Amino acid sequence: MMTSPKIIAGNWKMNGTAAFLKECLSYWQGLDLIHDLVICPPFTLLTEANKNIHLSKVSLGAQDCHQKPLGAFTGNISADQVKETGCSHVIIGHSERRQYHGENNDLVKVKAETAILSGLKPIICVGENLAEREQGSALEVLKNQIEECLPKSPEFLIAYEPVWAIGTGKAASLKDIEEVHSFLRRLIGPYIPLLYGGSVTLENYKEILLTNNVDGVLVGGASLKKEDFGRMLCDQ
């Protein structure tokens, strides 16, 4: 069954070269895209990507921004700088940022507020880890993340990314996705787009997109496979 248009975000993480970007852009150009793509390459490729994206269904996202609008923060990138590259979106609070850069809910909220002030739509990531899932406290953890991370303005998206499903090849079951998404939907209301992320592949993306309250997917590893990702965008 063909799915109705959804959001497919591709998170390249710390992967990708200018040559790979060029290949992907020309490949997507030739496709009949059904879904809306938000491509999130590394910072270094954003300007080049923006110059060469000529498709209405493709927009650009960064993978992070700093919580302050500007200042002495060596090595960081501000939300305004991200916006200036042509981005419309920015991923905030990805579990890899939480894990390797000590980002907590309070910081995620400030970053999301800063991004919105700069005219970006944050894709705010939430998700329980394996121990929390096994203890049966996933929904409680998620509720807490939602209460602590969400900005006042409703100009954001949520990505539910169970930490144990990211990069492991073990996506959450459709039943778990449905349970969590309907729980999150009740917490955030009817209008905020809700994406699922964690080992989404060409094999499982269709049934995930057909699950209740799933408005799209956030794809890591599989977004680096040009043909697979292209097929997802065309719903093939």
Ligand code: PGA
């Ligand atoms: P994955 O990553 O698709 O490789 O599991 C998803 C993500 O980290 O956003």
